[in-house]
Amino acid sequence: MQKEYNPQAVEREAQRYWEDHACFHVVEEPGKPKFYALSMFPYPSGRLHMGHVRNYTIGDVIARYQRMLGKNVLQPIGFDAFGLPAENAALKSGTAPAEWTDANMAYMRGQLRQLGLAYDWSRTLATCQPEYYRWEQWLFTRLFKNGLVYRKASVVNWDPVDQTVLANEQVVDGRGWRSGAVVEQREVAQWFLRITDYAEELLADLDKLEGWPDAVKTMQRNWIGRSEGLEVDFALDDGSPLTVFTTRPDTLYGVTYLAVAAQHPLTLAAAKKDARVAAFVEETRRSGVAEATLETMEKRGVPLGVEATHPLTGERVPVWAANFVLMSYGSGAVMAVPAHDERDFAFATRYGLPIRQVIEHRGGADGEYRFDASRWQPWYADKQVGLVVHSGPLDGLDYRAAFERAAAELEAKGRGRRRVNYRLRDWGISRQRYWGCPIPIVYCDHCGAVPVPEADLPVVLPRNLVPDGHGNPLAKDAEFVNCRCPQCGAAARRETDTFDTFVDSSWYFARYACPDQHTRMLDERSAYWLPVDQYVGGIEHAILHLLYARFFQKLMRDEGLSRVDEPFTRLLTQGMVLKDGAKMSKSKGNVVDPQDILASHGADAVRLFMMFTAPPEQTLEWSDAGIDGAARFLRRLWKLVEDHAAAGAAPALDAASLDAGQRELRRHVHDTLAKVSDDYARRYSFNTAIAACMELSNLLQRWTDTSPQGRAVLQEA
RNA sequence: GCCCGAGUGGCGGAACCGGUAGACGCUGCGGACUUAAAAUCCGCUGAUCUUCGAUCGUGCGGGUUCGAUUCCCGCCUCGGGCACCA
Secondary structure, eight states: OOSSOOHHHHHHHHHHHHHHTTTTOOOOOTTSOEEEEEEOOOOOSSSOOHHHHHHHHHHHHHHHHHHHTTOEEEOOOEEOOOSHHHHHHHHHHOOOHHHHHHHHHHHHHHHHHHTTOOOOGGGOEETTSHHHHHHHHHHHHHHHHTTOEEEEEEEEEEETTTTEEEOGGGEETTEETTTOOBOEEEEEEEEEEOGGGGHHHHHHGGGGOTBSOHHHHHHHHHHHOEEEEEEEEEEETTSOEEEEEESOGGGGGGOOEEEEOTTSHHHHHHHHHOHHHHHHHHHHHHHHHHHHHHSOOOOOEEEEEEEEEOTTTOOEEEEEEETTOOTTSTTSEEEEOTTSOHHHHHHHHHHTOOOOOOEEETTSOOGGGOOBTTBOOOOOOOTTTEEEOSOGGGTTOBHHHHHHHHHHHHHHHTSEEEEEEESOOOEEOEEOOSSSOBOOEEEETTTEEEEOOGGGOOOOOOSOOOOOSSSOGGGGOHHHHEEEOTTTOOEEEEOOOEEOHHHHTTSHHHHTTOTTOSSOSSOHHHHHHOSEEEEEEEGGGTTHHHHHHHHHHHHHHHTTSOOOSOSEEEEEEEOOEEETTEEOOTTTTOOOOHHHHHHHTOHHHHHHHHHHHSOTTSOEEOOHHHHHHHHHHHHHHHHHHHHHHHTOOOOOOOGGGOOHHHHHHHHHHHHHHHHHHHIIIIIOOHHHHHHHHHHHHHHHHTOOOOSHHHHHHHHHO
């Protein structure tokens, strides 16, 4: 043992040993309890940042603990290697994205090794490798055959900076999640996955995820957004139905007008005859997403000059086009009950539409909720506390009873039906991008869109193209585009769009079980390892990645590739690493490069600092003094062990012969063991585990008993 | 607006099932060692006061309890998510 603690030398030696002996290489051992620890794989942006260091340290600490418990622990690592930054780098430097990505991965692999992470490097993968994405393409063609994939020309979110289509999930406050540019609406034909077919199960199974933070489950529940309600047919004068969706059929008798979206067929028809309507449609189209979010969302609309007949009362109510009605939710039309809905009320007062109370506070109209003729005081009725009034057969009923009664009446008349709607939309997965996984489709003039047969997979992405900033270079690559139709053999063209990179990262966790399997997507090894026992990653993936990965797990299950319903048993979402109260970023100039800290303090000091300074799920404030403190503790610990070892071997511990002081120290040692074990296994409270160790080491440093049994107790400690 | 979290010393945080508030670390101050400095080691470091002691103190106001950072009610502030979803 060296006299002085030299972190670089110690770490180099340990890491070399681990590598030479393949210490963390694992194979399936059916008799042994397994533990699959996984951290979210990095995008190869160039170098690791502190967020990575924290993420991978937490995962590694959990993995190593489970290993010490005697479990067969798999901890793999790879790269989420497709994506936009590679193309942006290509624009700047002229290097092919493949080259840039490869170089970054090589450098970052070295950094990951220097961090001393217990990875099974034999299982590493990168999503840009044909051996990997081949199976993604294969699964897509299977889903195609099963009707879970469709192509649809639709209005999409167009990011004018990144020149690509974004999923709803990738639009944040009307801006692209990566570029920050204001998103425009464009009509583009693209491929969709029917994630809405799984909406119910994705929602219901959240209840099974006891090892997930409530915050993440709540976010996913809200994102899926299940609403139970009724579809109600109002009758237009030509007898055709105008269908609305409502979750409040108890307020049906309070309807005083209908509102439809600007893109609704009824609006578009009226626009042909009425210049005012046409102007409204044009205005709404122009303002689009951007203005709706930036401005205060003022309620605006225009009458269509059309009336519809109420299915229960037979009353005729006017139909308006309104900017607050979304074409993409429900039927693009709503019934308005201004007395009990804030939005409907704002619209009605603005345009002088009638307001009719149909809900009364339980126990009668009291002052707070009274509607007097001079001053309409709308009550945005809570489902829990209202009783229906002025509503014929619904009078006196509460929400639930009125719902049932209205549903029954409408069903009997054939003018309504129960229906569940979701906020969740199908997942648009096409990207007009080069550096991604090619969508395995061939367009043939005779056969249409034809999936590439399994024997012809993978559709390999050419690695040598360099984007020039004007569209997708794949589309200009004749060698890639021109092909033969797999069905009829005629000349055909390949799809040049690539998958959203979220597709790549939706199943990598399963592939780590068998990355070398060249005849199947997954094999029996995945049955051994799945599900992931512990997943660790940033809270920023609470919705997108984690929802998509859950979806893919269910798709793979339904394809017979897995028997597991949920991919991640336990989830830990680690907090961000901040410096001076702000997220580290180049633009703020507050970045601390892990590489510098590795050189100055060593991997163990950074790791210790990160695990000690804050609980894993909380934000962590970077502190140079804190790093020094961690390094100081390690030096003291080293010296403690070194001093003891230098004094020679201690005799065997004889518990029966210990004096009071020796017994007390021993008791403290075992108390610490119990506490640390509990902190690791149950609480995931690493900061207190470390504090307990520091406390013990402070005690040991002051231990002056050099008698044979005094040294024996110290040695045990 | 709605839905989640969280508010404890100068700072990061601890107190796990209602039982010594502030573990552990950082910072600061004092001391030892040194010609000196760094490093290291030792001590002190919530506030106030009449300082060998006492009082107050966990965002604010109430409540339950022998006892509340912890439980209940009502607020305030900060952070996150969703946001015209009918």
